[in-house]
Amino acid sequence: MVTQMRKPLSVLNQSINSHVIVELKARREYRGVLDGYDPHMNLVLKNAEELVNGESVRKMDVAIVRGDNVIYISP
Amino acid sequence: MVTQMRKPLSVLNQSINSHVIVELKARREYRGVLDGYDPHMNLVLKNAEELVNGESVRKMDVAIVRGDNVIYISP
Amino acid sequence: MVTQMRKPLSVLNQSINSHVIVELKARREYRGVLDGYDPHMNLVLKNAEELVNGESVRKMDVAIVRGDNVIYISP
Amino acid sequence: MVTQMRKPLSVLNQSINSHVIVELKARREYRGVLDGYDPHMNLVLKNAEELVNGESVRKMDVAIVRGDNVIYISP
Amino acid sequence: MVTQMRKPLSVLNQSINSHVIVELKARREYRGVLDGYDPHMNLVLKNAEELVNGESVRKMDVAIVRGDNVIYISP
Amino acid sequence: MVTQMRKPLSVLNQSINSHVIVELKARREYRGVLDGYDPHMNLVLKNAEELVNGESVRKMDVAIVRGDNVIYISP
Amino acid sequence: MVTQMRKPLSVLNQSINSHVIVELKARREYRGVLDGYDPHMNLVLKNAEELVNGESVRKMDVAIVRGDNVIYISP
Structure with a gap:
């Protein structure tokens, strides 16, 4: 029997072009x-x-966020 | 003699589709x-x-949680 | 001369099905x-x-504990 | 179907010779x-x-910034 | 000319069955x-x-101490 | 089109025998x-x-500085 | 043109049998x-x-110091 699952990176892939919330340390x-x-x-x-402590502190056209600091990503 | 054991990832595999508690740093x-x-x-x-300090702070349809911060997972 | 020693993982292996104390950060x-x-x-x-600071805070049928946070394991 | 995406390093590559903001820990x-x-x-x-806490503390002709400490880079 | 040295792991090897002090973070x-x-x-x-802050807090027949936290080992 | 860039290590290489400022954590x-x-x-x-907090605390003929702790190097 | 340099490990090698100062975190x-x-x-x-905060706290015939915690080594 093969357990059906969704790999973390494939969920990320399905989230391309969608809004996401990224929580960092x-x-x-x-x-x-x-x-x-x-x-x-x-x-x-x-x-x-x-956002820091829930308050918007900066808007950016593009941001490269380093994976190291990620706690979770919610599509 | 071969000691019988359950590998951490195989316990995770058996927990697919089950409720889990994930404790992070x-x-x-x-x-x-x-x-x-x-x-x-x-x-x-x-x-x-x-949950932060035991209080619900956010609900999410889907969350990708980074393994780095995990302390334990309890199925 | 070969020094006799017990590798950490082989001591873990011998501890399968035994009670252990796991101290984390x-x-x-x-x-x-x-x-x-x-x-x-x-x-x-x-x-x-x-246990946190020596007090029992949760009981679990099964827990997958991430090795990253381990300080010591005592069989 | 192939999802179109921009890899983090390719966005960096496109930012060569542009102004960037680099936020560190x-x-x-x-x-x-x-x-x-x-x-x-x-x-x-x-x-x-x-800049430390938003105040300019040093100017440098050239700086090699270690990736380890990066939180995000915004072109 | 070959400089004579003792590799860290070979000093550990020579310390098998000897008393050691292990200082952790x-x-x-x-x-x-x-x-x-x-x-x-x-x-x-x-x-x-x-020992924590110099005071004995626990005795154990066997302990597997994770190398990550080691500052020094003194045979 | 090939974007011209200077790799971090090649900038270090060009800085051999030059004065550098190294900021650590x-x-x-x-x-x-x-x-x-x-x-x-x-x-x-x-x-x-x-220098610690901007004050000179030690002078050394030679120092091997571990890269782990580097925040930036400015030639 | 080849820039002449001294690799960190080769400076360590030349320091075998010399006094060194090792600063840790x-x-x-x-x-x-x-x-x-x-x-x-x-x-x-x-x-x-x-030495902790500049005061001698322990003398040891031999110590294996883990590289992880090193900030610098000065021969």
Whole structure:
């Protein structure tokens, strides 16, 4: 019997061009449209917004977010 | 003599489609249905809920949780 | 001359089905029956109990404990 | 079906000779012209400026910034 | 000219069955008889004692100490 | 079209025998003449000076600085 | 043109049997005669002394210092 599952990277792949919430360490949060990723979970976000403790602190056309600091990604 | 054991990843595999509790560093906890994983213990959770210090702070249809921060997973 | 020694993973192997104490970073402790492990020292514990600062905070039928956070394991 | 995406390193590549904002851990920020990078996200910045808590603390003709500490890069 | 030196792991090897002091991060110290090790500096200690801030907090017949946390080992 | 860029290690290579400022984590700074490096960004500095919070705390003929702790290097 | 440089490990090699100062994270310092090393910068020190915040806290015939924690080594 083969258990059916969805691999983390394939869920990321299905989320290309969708809005995602990216929670990082130290209470940082990014929101934007997922434009790309790599196997280290480095991400490219379009129309990105950075929030610290829930408050918007910066808007960016494009942001490359390093996978190292990711806690979770929610499509 | 071969000692019988259950490998961590095979226990994860048997937990696909079951409810799991995922404890992360910094007193974060996630609960949801395990939808997938990879060898780094990156996880896909469905119907996920994030708890900080025991209080529900966010509900998510899907969350990709990075394995790096995991302390334990309890099926 | 060959020095006789016991490799860490072979001591783990001999501890399968025995009670173990697992001390993690940040004063967390787990106790349970060792059900499995892998070369990263990820562990499967049965009938596990989590203690924080010496106080029992949770009981779990099964827990997959990530090796990253392990300080020591005592069979 | 192939999902179209932009890989993090290819976005970096397209940012060569452009101004970038580099946010590091511990509230450090670097601004400058991206002059090069490698797969670890180590960066070369020209006409770089270091900001700590938003205040300019040093100007440098050239700075090699280690990728380890990067949180995000915004072209 | 070949400089004569003693590799760290070969000093560990010569310390099998000897008393060692193992200093870990966060002011934890272990003392015991070295029973084994691996290339990650994971250690097996027999008749081990754990000290925190210089005070004995636990005695163990056997302890597998993870190499990650080691600051130094003194035979 | 090939984007022209300068790789981080090749900028280091061009800085051999030049004065460099090396900023490490925890507000440590080293200044000296770059005498060598390796791909991990471990560095050899000649006529090196260590500064903590901007104050000179030690002078050294030679220092091998571990790349792990580097935040940036400015030639 | 080949730039002449001294690789970090070859400087360590030339320091065998010399006195070295080893600065670790968390303001720990070790002094002793370098007896060996490996590519991870794990070190063997003879006639070693541990200093915390500049005060001698322990003397050891031999100490194996884990490279992970090294900030710099000064021959």
